[in-house]
Amino acid sequence: MNLLLVVFDLALLAGLIGVAWRCLASTDLFRAVVLFITFGLLLALAWVRLEAPDIALAEAAIGAGITGALLLVTLERLRVIIAGRRSDRPDTVPPDPSGPGAALQALHDPPPEPRTRLPALTFALVVGSLLVTTLWHQPDAAGLEPVVDAHMDASGVDHPITAVLLNFRAYDTFLELAIVLVALLGAWSLGRHDRIPARPAPGPILPGTLRLLVPVAVVTGVYVLWAGSHQPGGAFQAGAILGAAGILLVLSRPRRMPPPPGTLLRLGLGAGVGLFLASGVYGLLAGHGFLGYPPGWDYPLIILIEVAATLSIALTLVALFIAGRPEGDDRP
Amino acid sequence: MIANTLTVLLILTGLGFFAAGTAGLLRFPDVYSRLHALTKADNVGLGLVILGLMFQAGGLADVLKLLLIWALVLAAGTTAAHMVAQRTWTHGDFESDR
């Protein structure tokens, strides 16, 4: 039985490495992105194999789903921009098709020059073999699992990963939410909201399916959030599911995006970080240390912060997909 | 014991359908016949795998969750196949398009 598992592991790893290789070697960017999405799904399978269902859930929803949607919409944006500029002013395109002009084709990357092969290969091989040697000679250590297990009673929740995320290492999670927010602010600082270059799909199939799927996605998201306190699930996975539902809604009606009410949107985007910070400062003032919870209040506070974080993550993912500040919103 | 045997049998049959669908995806000449192979074979394959897993479910809630997964994949897969086919119909094959 173990032998079968080893065969499975080897096949999965070979598949992952093969897909990653084909993705990075492809000259057609569309193909590369599709292969990258495949890579993400295979990776989710690897996380299931490693008995980490939380990560598999997040990887499938975020790593494959939302990153894939982001990549595809970016390719379409690039195609529109670059094709538009060329037809606009043909003089900017170098006339020689074999020269560097060929490299400027919108969604193609020419195969890399042969002269960079050897140095790059040597460098990657050296780094890779150093890593492998280090990993194979690493001493066995118990890790932090016993420590987490010993303190589970004090955490307020029953699922160790949620306990680590929202209690033992709440500082990391707080900063992570801040990073997500900063990434959105960075994207917003680059300009106004961009028209989403998707074509409205004719026919009733897509709207009909969405009418069915989006409510189910909302229910699933809330369920995953609630489940996070005692079994795999939690704010990140729930936020990703809700964000994916939002992206589907945005995509299905690219022509008439509902104008988001600015203040409400900003409140939602900042809710996770804000609430986390408020509870952290309260903990500090009440003498439990920064991000410490008052005794007995840990469970309600964790749930409250998780709800806010889910909302913020979902909204931020949709806003990152749209990229750029909302139209008609010229406030700094 | 019977449940385990049924599970193994159903999942193996389902995997056979998946393999057939994948072979079709790889071997068929154009987008429509590939979609045909995928949607037909994989939906049956998934159905059989889900049915097989139901014999291992801990309770009614798990069975319902498995059914929900099946329904969701069916709905999403159908829509995606429809969109791919429609895009091919209006814009031509993917290969010649790029």
Added chain:
Amino acid sequence: MSGLVETLAPGLLYPTGGAILFALGLYGLIRRHHLVLRILALNIMGSGVFMVLLGIAARGEGPPDPVAQALTLTGIVVAVSATAFALALVVRLARLTGNAIILPGPPDDDAPVDDISRLEHHAHTEAPEHIEPTARSGERR
């Protein structure tokens, strides 16, 4: 046979796979020029790191170390935000310079960069023109 199975336990196999993915991503990052491909290469490197982390955490009995899992979960969300920001930068660069490729060699400081406000205007007026024809071709059928 049991010795082989022991050597190829997930605790060693997956970190090795992660290291290979990391090196592969590094190789792609160095050799490819299109910025979207480089972002893909960075993401694959990141996935390699996650795999090393979780693979090591999976050594021993039972599910992996919850701290490593929490770190990976955090990492996935940070990776998607960073990717989204990087892609926004690529789109901005394409709007300014007309391509999304950084070719090797010293930076060309003399390359003309157009007036941004004019480009902004273009970006907002020309998008519908690219959508319209395709929508019409759908109705024609």
